[in-house]
Amino acid sequence: MSNPFHTIAISLSGGGYRATAFHLGALSYLNHVEYxxxxxxxxxxxxxxxxxxxxxxxxxxLTLAQGNDFKVCFDKLYALLDNDQLAIDALEMVNDTSxxxxxxxxxxxxxxxxxxxxAQFCNGEHFNKxxxxxxxxxxxxxxxxxxDLYNTLPxxxxxxxxxxxxxxxxxxxxxxxxxxGDIMAxxxxxxxxxxxxxxxxxxxxxxxxxxxxxxxxxxxxxxALMDGGILDNQGIESVVLEGKTCDTYIVxxxxxxxxxxxxxxxxxxxxxxxxMAYNQLRWLLALVAVLGxxxxxxxxxxxxxxLIVSTLxxxxxxxxxxxxxxxxxxxxxxxxxELGNQHETTDIFKxxxxxxxxxxxxxxxxxxxxxxSLSDILENTFMSRIRSLQVSSLYNSDIWxxxxxxxxxYSLFTDYEKAKNIPAPPESLLKMLQYAASMxxxxxxxxEEKRSKMLxxxxxxxxxxxxxxxxxxxxxxxxxxxxxxxxxxxxxxxxILTDYQRFIEDENWLLDTLIRP
Numbered sequence: 001m002s003n004p005f006h007t008i009a010i011s012l013s014g015g016g017y018r019a020t021a022f023h024l025g026a027l028s029y030l031n032h033v034e035y036x037x038x039x040x041x042x043x044x045x046x047x048x049x050x051x052x053x054x055x056x057x058x059x060x061x062l063t064l065a066q067g068n069d070f071k072v073c074f075d076k077l078y079a080l081l082d083n084d085q086l087a088i089d090a091l092e093m094v095n096d097t098s099x100x101x102x103x104x105x106x107x108x109x110x111x112x113x114x115x116x117x118x119a120q121f122c123n124g125e126h127f128n129k130x131x132x133x134x135x136x137x138x139x140x141x142x143x144x145x146x147x148d149l150y151n152t153l154p155x156x157x158x159x160x161x162x163x164x165x166x167x168x169x170x171x172x173x174x175x176x177x178x179x180x181g182d183i184m185a186x187x188x189x190x191x192x193x194x195x196x197x198x199x200x201x202x203x204x205x206x207x208x209x210x211x212x213x214x215x216x217x218x219x220x221x222x223x224a225l226m227d228g229g230i231l232d233n234q235g236i237e238s239v240v241l242e243g244k245t246c247d248t249y250i251v252x253x254x255x256x257x258x259x260x261x262x263x264x265x266x267x268x269x270x271x272x273x274x275x276m277a278y279n280q281l282r283w284l285l286a287l288v289a290v291l292g293x294x295x296x297x298x299x300x301x302x303x304x305x306x307l308i309v310s311t312l313x314x315x316x317x318x319x320x321x322x323x324x325x326x327x328x329x330x331x332x333x334x335x336x337x338e339l340g341n342q343h344e345t346t347d348i349f350k351x352x353x354x355x356x357x358x359x360x361x362x363x364x365x366x367x368x369x370x371x372x373s374l375s376d377i378l379e380n381t382f383m384s385r386i387r388s389l390q391v392s393s394l395y396n397s398d399i400w401x402x403x404x405x406x407x408x409x410y411s412l413f414t415d416y417e418k419a420k421n422i423p424a425p426p427e428s429l430l431k432m433l434q435y436a437a438s439m440x441x442x443x444x445x446x447x448e449e450k451r452s453k454m455l456x457x458x459x460x461x462x463x464x465x466x467x468x469x470x471x472x473x474x475x476x477x478x479x480x481x482x483x484x485x486x487x488x489x490x491x492x493x494x495x496i497l498t499d500y501q502r503f504i505e506d507e508n509w510l511l512d513t514l515i516r517p
Contacts, residue, residue, distance in 0.1 A: 002247045003485060004403070004477070005035050005492070008044045009246040011235035014051025014188070014227065015254035016441040017081060018409075021455050023056040024077055025462020026252045026407055028514060031070045033470075033499065035492045041070060041138075045246055048143045048235035050228040052441070053252070054187035057144060058180055059121060064137035065129050074514055080120060081455050087444045089116045102179070105202045110185055110194040113443075114202075118181025126205075127183065128176035131159065143238040145228030146186040149196060155225055156238060157183045168223065170200075174214040177205040186225045190441070196224035233383050236390045245399055252407040252462070255387055256437065257414060270359065277357050282324060289317040402480065405473045409437045411465040415472070422471055422497075425504055429464075432507065436461040456511060463510050464503045470496050 010030075012023040030041035049057030056077065063073035080086070093099060093112035101118070105111040118124060130136060136159075143158040151167040157178070162169040182203050189197055197203075200215045201222050228235070234253050276284070295310030394400050413430045416422070436457040445454055474493040481489055502509050 002403075004481060004489065005040060005043060005248050007246040008040060008248045008250060009046040009048070009239050009242075010044055010250040010252060011048040011239055012050065012053025012057050013235065013251075013253040013255060014053055014190075014229035014233045014441075016052045016188075016443050017445065017455075018436075018439045018441060018458060019052030019254045020055040020077070021081060021458035022254050022409055022436075022462040023053050023252050024074065024081075025459035025511075026250075026466045027056065027060060027070065027462075028074060028459065028510065029463040029466045029499075030250075032510060033467075033492070033495055036488050044138060046141045046143075046239060046242060046244065047139060048145065048238040048242075049187065050145050050233055050235045051188040051190065052254075052443075053235065054144050054184050054228070055121065057142065058184050061130055061136060061139065061142050062122060062125060062180060064139060065125075065133070066123075071514070077121075078455070078459075078515065081445075084445050084450070086113070086116060086120075089120075102202075102205075104204060104206065106198060108195050110189050110197055111202055113194070114179070114181045114185035114197075116181075117184040118179050121184065122180035125180050126176065127157065127178040127180060129180070131172050131176060140244070141242060143235070143242070144183050144187050145232065145235055145238055146183075146189070146225045147228055147230040148223055149226055150221075150223035152231075154228065154231055154237065155186070155199070157186075158238070161242070168219055170211065170214055174211045177209060177211050178203045179205075187228050188443075189225065190227040190229065194226075196226050198222040199225050229383065231386070232390065233387060234390060236394060240394070240397075240400070245403075247403060248405065249394075249400060249403050250405045250407055250466070251391070251394070252466070253387075254409040254437070255383070257408070257410050275359055277359050278324070278328070279357060281360065282321065285317045285321050285324075289314055289321065292317060402477060405469050407462070407466045407469050409433075409461060409465060412468045413437075416468070419468070419472055419475075421475055422468070423501065423504060429504065429507055432457055433461050433464065456508070460503075460507050460511055464500075464507065467496055467500050467503060471500055 008030075010026075012026075013019055015022070027041060030044065031039050033040055035043070047057055047061065059077045060070065060073045063070070063076075090109070090113045093115050094107075094109055097103075097107045097112075100107075100111075100115055102111075102115065105114075130142065136142070139159075141159050143156050146155040146157070147153075148155040148165055148168065151165065153165040153167060155164055155168075157163060157175070163172070163175045164170055182197070186197050186199070186203075189195075199222060200209075200211050204212045232238075233255065234251055236251065239249060292310045292312075292314030296307060296314060299306040299310055391406070394404055410433075412425060413433045416424055416430075435452070436454065439449065439454060439458065471493065474489060474496070478486065478489050478493065499510075
């Protein structure tokens with residue numbers, strides 16, 4: 001077996017701010033623990049990132065490219081996450097596109113976010129900053145992953161190898177102008193929350209763009225890029241395909257161990273309005289509007305209060321009727337156009353007026369259950385299945401199986417009882433870790449999460465779980481290592497065990513050393 005920890009690869013999964021903060025904690029622990037007088041973070045040669053993990057990855061790689069150390073990266077990223085203005089600033093950008101520095105972009109939400117990423121996370125830097133040197137600090141390779149919807153393949157922004165994929169790619173000279181904020185946006189552009197990004201339209205720097213010129217000389221169309229987690233939420237494939245097998249591979253992942261089961265919406269008896277169909281409701285509203293108008297005439301000179309009420313009723317019901325008309329017309333037009341484009345001939349859709357006779361509670365179920373189940377399939381069923389296949393393949397690989405350490409967000413609170421020779425954590429620590437793991441995939445912290453210091457809890461979770469997993473790995477594998485390496489590895493194990501015991505006594509100790517003025 002090769003020398004463990006001599007060279008390290010690490011991948012940082014997607015998962016919004018939950019992932020960004022958790023991975024920041026994991027990197028901070030690697031930057032703390034030493035092996036043969038070198039901290040483990042300095043032994044990382046390859047980093048692969050997805051979505052929320054790309055926030056951490058781009059921030060760290062750029063920090064190295066600027067000649068700074070991990071502490072500079074930590075301070076900046078911690079301040080940005082703690083300030084938690086990303087979503088607000090992006091929505092302000094949507095409302096005032098005159099402030100955009102890249103006016104050639106499509107004016108949509110994901111590109112508004114990319115403007116904020118570029119300004120706040122990336123210091124206005126472009127891809128050339130990461131491509132101009134053979135190595136970046138201790139790194140030989142990085143890969144920030146998106147998904148190419150046109151070819152249904154990963155689209156990789158990487159240091160070596162093809163920038164793009166085997167079907168569509170560009171050379172370094174053309175890629176140099178791409179903004180790092182746009183790479184972050186493409187990697188984290190998750191379905192449902194954002195629209196796809198157009199490549200290269202949303203990535204060019206301006207007129208006479210080398211990127212645009214090369215792309216359209218080779219290909220005839222823009223392609224849609226979205227979140228890299230659609231195909232590989234752990235960034236595993238990029239590490240496996242890179243070709244340089246590192247001695248140890250850390251997969252840092254904030255996915256839950258088991259996807260929650262899909263729960264069908266409860267069946268409830270419909271109320272009065274629920275039993276009504278669109279046509280019936282429309283006639284009811286029309287009747288109310290007529291009665292309101294009659295009341296306006298009747299009370300015109302008789303009673304000012306009743307006149308006001310009648311006027312409001314008439315106005316409100318008339319507006320609702322008008323809204324119903326325009327919404328139904330727009331939905332009918334959109335569905336008819338889409339079905340026409342796909343040459344559909346289903347009789348039920350040839351005349352959408354049949355839906356006007358369908359009770360509203362049934363229409364709601366037709367829409368709601370589809371939306372909820374589609375969201376569950378994408379976010380849980382599909383991604384969970386892809387994850388299990390990739391992780392299983394990794395652990396069963398003849399090359400990688402003895403080199404992998406899974407730093408999962410649930411590691412400690414699900415596995416501590418099975419761990420040998422490792423002290424049990426206190427109940428308070430387990431509850432904190434479970435709470436951190438429960439945060440949904442968002443790009444903001446709720447008021448409750450801010451009050452409970454969710455950011456700190458996620459960072460600490462990344463530190464403690466990795467500490468625990470490193471101990472587990474050494475405990476299980478050290479007997480298989482060459483005898484001449486055992487003294488150094490046992491010394492490493494002793495250091496990590498000391499850290500683990502400190503976490504049990506005070507979970508904040510390492511974070512305090514990082515945020516202390």
